[in-house]
Amino acid sequence: MKNKYFYSFLFVNFLIVGVLKQAQASLFSFKVDSVQILFDRNQLILPGESFKIGVESYHKNGKVKKTMGADGGSVLWMRYEVEVTGGTARGGKITVSPQLMPSKGKYIELKVYPKKQPELAKHLLIPLNYETNITFEPENNFDKAPGAMIDGVLVSTFDNGMSRVLKKLNRNDESEHFSFSGNGGYWERGKFYIDENFLNIENHQASVIVQSLRNYSVADTFTVFLDYRHSYRLNFRGGSGMPGFSGTNGMSGSTGYNGGNGEPGQYGEPGYDAPDVGVWSDLYYDSVLNCNLLYVFAQNFNTGEEFRYLVNPDGGSFSISTIGGSGGNGGNGGRGGDGGRGADGSIWYEQKVVEKVEKKPRTRNVEKKVIKKVTDAEGKETEVEETVLEQETYYVDEVVRETISVKHQEPGDRGGDGGDGGNGGLGCPGGRGGDVYLYFTEDSRGYERLFNVQTDGGTGGLNGSGGSGGNGGSGGNGEPNGSSGYQGHSGFSLMGWAPDGWDGDVYIGATEEFYVPHPADGHILEETSEDIF
Numbered sequence: 001m002k003n004k005y006f007y008s009f010l011f012v013n014f015l016i017v018g019v020l021k022q023a024q025a026s027l028f029s030f031k032v033d034s035v036q037i038l039f040d041r042n043q044l045i046l047p048g049e050s051f052k053i054g055v056e057s058y059h060k061n062g063k064v065k066k067t068m069g070a071d072g073g074s075v076l077w078m079r080y081e082v083e084v085t086g087g088t089a090r091g092g093k094i095t096v097s098p099q100l101m102p103s104k105g106k107y108i109e110l111k112v113y114p115k116k117q118p119e120l121a122k123h124l125l126i127p128l129n130y131e132t133n134i135t136f137e138p139e140n141n142f143d144k145a146p147g148a149m150i151d152g153v154l155v156s157t158f159d160n161g162m163s164r165v166l167k168k169l170n171r172n173d174e175s176e177h178f179s180f181s182g183n184g185g186y187w188e189r190g191k192f193y194i195d196e197n198f199l200n201i202e203n204h205q206a207s208v209i210v211q212s213l214r215n216y217s218v219a220d221t222f223t224v225f226l227d228y229r230h231s232y233r234l235n236f237r238g239g240s241g242m243p244g245f246s247g248t249n250g251m252s253g254s255t256g257y258n259g260g261n262g263e264p265g266q267y268g269e270p271g272y273d274a275p276d277v278g279v280w281s282d283l284y285y286d287s288v289l290n291c292n293l294l295y296v297f298a299q300n301f302n303t304g305e306e307f308r309y310l311v312n313p314d315g316g317s318f319s320i321s322t323i324g325g326s327g328g329n330g331g332n333g334g335r336g337g338d339g340g341r342g343a344d345g346s347i348w349y350e351q352k353v354v355e356k357v358e359k360k361p362r363t364r365n366v367e368k369k370v371i372k373k374v375t376d377a378e379g380k381e382t383e384v385e386e387t388v389l390e391q392e393t394y395y396v397d398e399v400v401r402e403t404i405s406v407k408h409q410e411p412g413d414r415g416g417d418g419g420d421g422g423n424g425g426l427g428c429p430g431g432r433g434g435d436v437y438l439y440f441t442e443d444s445r446g447y448e449r450l451f452n453v454q455t456d457g458g459t460g461g462l463n464g465s466g467g468s469g470g471n472g473g474s475g476g477n478g479e480p481n482g483s484s485g486y487q488g489h490s491g492f493s494l495m496g497w498a499p500d501g502w503d504g505d506v507y508i509g510a511t512e513e514f515y516v517p518h519p520a521d522g523h524i525l526e527e528t529s530e531d532i533f
Helices: 002-028 445-450
Strands: 034-039 050-058 064-066 080-085 087-090 093-096 107-114 122-127 131-138 149-158 163-166 178-183 185-188 191-194 205-212 219-225 231-237 277-286 291-300 306-311 317-323 347-375 381-409 436-440 451-454 506-510 515-517 524-526
Touching (some): 050 107, 093 107, 231 291, 231 306, 277 317
Parallel strands (some): 231 317, 317 451, 436 506
Antiparallel strands (some): 087 093, 131 149, 149 191, 178 185, 178 205, 185 191, 205 219, 347 381, 515 524
């Protein structure tokens, strides 16, 4: 039986060694007649990006083999050496160096050969692709007015006829091969924003300019012709009043003492008034857009800051709000401190002599009759009665005296009362809404309906909550135990809010024309603020 196992072991080892030698011979004796580099031209070869290649080998026995990744390929890439000028290689994946920007007119060179047969090396010169056309296409519906945002995609067409649509231009990996700039606006985080000030926009046109960094000669300009059909909003608000600080909590009482009262919450501060605002509007005919436009000039009377708008009466509107600041909330009252625990009653001991009856043992002799068997001289047994004395234990009651110590305790003291909670602070009223002065020229008065004004007072602050009273302290231990202290009173709370601030007023008046075309070049000339006032 042992011989059987021994020969089976030798046979298995022989098979394993044979398979390993065959695999080793196949790996290190890979001989071919010639190789060919496989390259699909329907893929983009771009700086910083990767593309795939394959190798086809021809053998003397007529067999044709391909590397893994190619159609029907099974040959491992470890049998080949791949050298790249202008990039790097990892197996059948070639990565083009990003330093080859711009890519137009540039190439990378491949050198591929079996590791054991470098004399069969094949060279391939591959031209890099580049854009021949780029187009920025907006995706969102946007207002053609100052301050609008345009989100879009970029369509790139390359020299080999392939194209790409880049939809996430805020990502660096999609936008890094292009430069973005604007006229009458700016590019930021993958979006184009039309300048908010129309005075920075020439001829009512805003443009985003995209240029390819792979081919500097390719660029696209997307131009927006403004129509000013936009719902403009100019918002002001008074500052909010500071909230009142909450009162501090009362200290808990020490043993036998009351808890401290909580501090009251502070009052909130009143909201600040909104600024008064003046708005002037003048209607003029724009020769570039061939339509009437409203020129709107606004000024914050508190700061002197100026704002300018163009509004198309056909679809546009102008809203202005100057809202008072919110009043500050009142602070919450502090919680009353807990009362201290009552002191324990004092303890003393009394010595007392007490009598008690104890059972004490005693002994005595008692006569008892017993029957004994005796043998006479003739050897006969006879019974005889004898009287004997036996010692007997018995118990008697005996009064004894003992000194004991008796514990006594005075009554426990009453626990301290809880402190009162602090009163809640009052919220403060909101600030007053600002006054708005609307002035219309004679030809713009018919468009008052396009102006929406809101002059609400600020909301009042919330009144603070009173602090809760502290818990009464528990009574001290004693005979009897002390009573607990009283719960402290909660602080006063005024429910609700302080009143809102007063609303501002709206005044409507007339003004002379102040926005006229310049006689020399057709541009618009605005009169000075002194002329308006």
